[in-house]
Each structure stands twice: as structure tokens, then as C-alpha cells.
Amino acid sequence: MNALPPPLLRKPLGRVEYEPTWHAMQAFTRARTGDTPDELWLVEHPPVFTLGLAGKPEHLLRETGIPLVKIDRGGQITYHGPGQAVVYLLIDLARREIKVRELVSLIEQAILDVLRDYGIGAELRDGAPGVYVGGAKIAALGLKIANGCSYHGLSLNCDMDLSPFSAINPCGYPGLESAQLKDFGVVDPLDVVHRKLADALDARFAHHHAARRAAA
Template sequence: MMYSHKTENPRCLLYKRGVTPYLEALEWQRSLLAERVQNPQLEDVLILLEHPSVYTLGQGATLDFLKFDPQQTDYEVHRIERGGEVTYHCPGQLVGYPILNLRRHQQDLHWYLRQLEEVLILLLSIYGLQGERVAGFTGVWVEGKKVAAIGIKVSRWITMHGFALNVCPNMRGFQQIVPCGIADKPVASLAEWLPDIHIEQVREDVALSFAKVFGVHFLETENCGK
């Protein structure tokens, strides 16, 4: 396990929200990042929320992985500054946005990606599921099916964007894309193995796993967030 080896426990603000419009959350992340670029002493942040149905493409993503014309569609589609290809967000999927100063942790993007995977693998173990990495890809799989996608942006060692864990969403939206540009590996949700799973409990357990892996001390804020 690749947990942080820092002896101190940095403070981290924890925001837990429900379904939040994508562009609202994006603006919030950008504001938090800009504040921390200007003042690196500000606390780390973890935002846990859900989004209405929306498709997002990484800054270098190809449109070939969309099965519809983004110029002629009722779907909400945004190209953003994270890495990676197209992904889908919707209610029932837990999205985590860590705004971390990696100078407090480790200035290594490969390490950071593996840590995010470790958070989710640890979370899955709580529910008796074996989370796995797949060589050459970023994310977490269960029994060969991808249950979590990861895409990040880092500016001056401050992170934004993060991970999306399929807890109990309606998976039909994934049929309109090649998720993460990986055509030969199916996507799934935790509800496939745990039909009675609730996102509220998973949100609490993800926070616990994150605190353990990154060695942070949460200062929980009002759930309304901003």
C-alpha cells in the first residue's frame, strides 16, 4: 500500500454535497485552486458530490469516442482541462474532487494517481470487493469491469478534478460513449455486486479511506458547500 509517509496530518476541508450542476462544481474547483496557487498555506480540500447527467472530455480527448454529434444533441457536454478521454457523470455516481497541495504529500503525479486508486481499492475492501488496477490504464476495476475513472489536472503542484465511482447510477448513459476510450473493457457499478448499496454510506466510507491513504485530518464543513 502506497500511503503517505508524512509524519504530520495536514488539515483538509471536507465538503459533502448532493447533486450539483457540473459547471458550478467546475467553477468552485477553479476558484479553490487559484486561491491555493496564490496562497499555498491554505488547507487541502476534498469535495464529494454527484452530478446531473453530463459528458466530459479531457483537454486532449478525441470526439471519436462519442456515439453522438456534440453539436447536435440534447446531452450536456463539456471539454475541460483534465487529462483522459470522455466520461459520463450522473446521479448515483460519487465524484471526488481533491484540491491538494502535493508539496505537503509527494511531488509526483504517478504517485498521486496511484494514491487515488488506493483510496478506491481500500473503499471496495470495506464492502468485500477486490478492487484491481489494470496495467497501462488509470482507474479501478472489479472482476474485469471498470467501476471508477480518474482524471486530474495539476497546477503548481495544486490538484483539481479527481475520481468518479459508479455506486448505483443508471448505467444507460455509458452506452452513448466509449468510456475513457477503452472499447474492450466494460464498465459497471457497485450495485451489480451489492444491489442494496446506498451512496450516502459510500460517501462516508470514501472520506475515511481518503483520510487514511493521504494521512489528512478532516475539518468537516457545512454540507451545503460553497
């Protein structure tokens, strides 16, 4: 690996409906070529539950009136809603020589970096992707890989109504509590959190590239 991969282009899309955004990610991934720059879509969604490919519908514990969308990422059920920072990573993994497990680790480490900057001690769990604070889940991630390229991404709870999480077994774990930045006194607006996440992802991807080049 010699040439620096194209930069991660940031696209702040604001609050957008989930399903059209998902279909737009699929279309982008189908249409991209070897020259297509990688993108980060910075979004917020109206209330929605999403159920992954292997997800079990029984993890939705009760009817809430919130729509459930069955999608093509890995993982079980999760919730997206206002006040949650969502970052979708449309990345050509083959071009960047990143394995899927490495991508998951890069995302988790970027989230940890942001939380560390806020003075929040967080941790990872073996076999349970995402980021946890004191046993409660503050960030989730799920990905789809098609033709060597990723879409979907991460969500970080910022300042939101957490009650819909009680209507599901989050990510398939009964009784898993949820946390958010507001619990720890963080009141930054969503666009600031999005920027911090994008900066952290940029730094992690640059470090990965430098390490690969040094090992070559």
C-alpha cells in the same frame, strides 16, 4: 517533512451542476495560498459527459441529449450522473511532497480499500487509470495539476443508470463495460459511500506522510 500537513477538509456539496463546480475548483486553486487547507468535495452530478484535454470527440458515439463539457483534466471521455459518488481532491502536492503518479496510486488504492471492505475483488490495469471488476470499469479518475496543486478527482459508480456509458468509448476504450456497487449487492446510500471514500483517502494520505517521515 516534519509538521503534519493540514487535514483534508470534507465538503459534502450534494447534487450540483458539473460546469459551475469545475469553475469553482479552478477558482479555489488559483486563490489558495500555502496555508490553505486541502479539501475533498463530495458531490453527485446530473447527467453529463466530460472530455479531457487530449480527448477525441469521436469517442462520443451517438447523440443522447446529455451535454458534453470539454474540460482541463487529463484523459478521454467519461460520464457522470445521479447515483455516482464523485470526490474532488483539492490537494497541495508540493506541501505534502506527493508526486503526480503517487497521487494517482493513492487514489486507486483508496478505491480498492473501499471495494475490499465491501467484499468486492477489484484490480488495476497498466496504462489505464481507474479500477476494474471482472474486466468492467467501476471507478474512474482524472486530475489537473496547476501550480503544484491538484483538482478534479475520482468517480465511483454506485446505483445509477449505466446506459449512457454505451454511448461513449469510456476513457477511450471501445466496448469497455461498466460496473457499479449495486451489481454486487451494495445498497449503501451515496453519503455513506462518500464517507467511506473520504476515510480511505485520509488513511492513505496519513500512511504516505508517515512513510515519508520515516524515510527522512
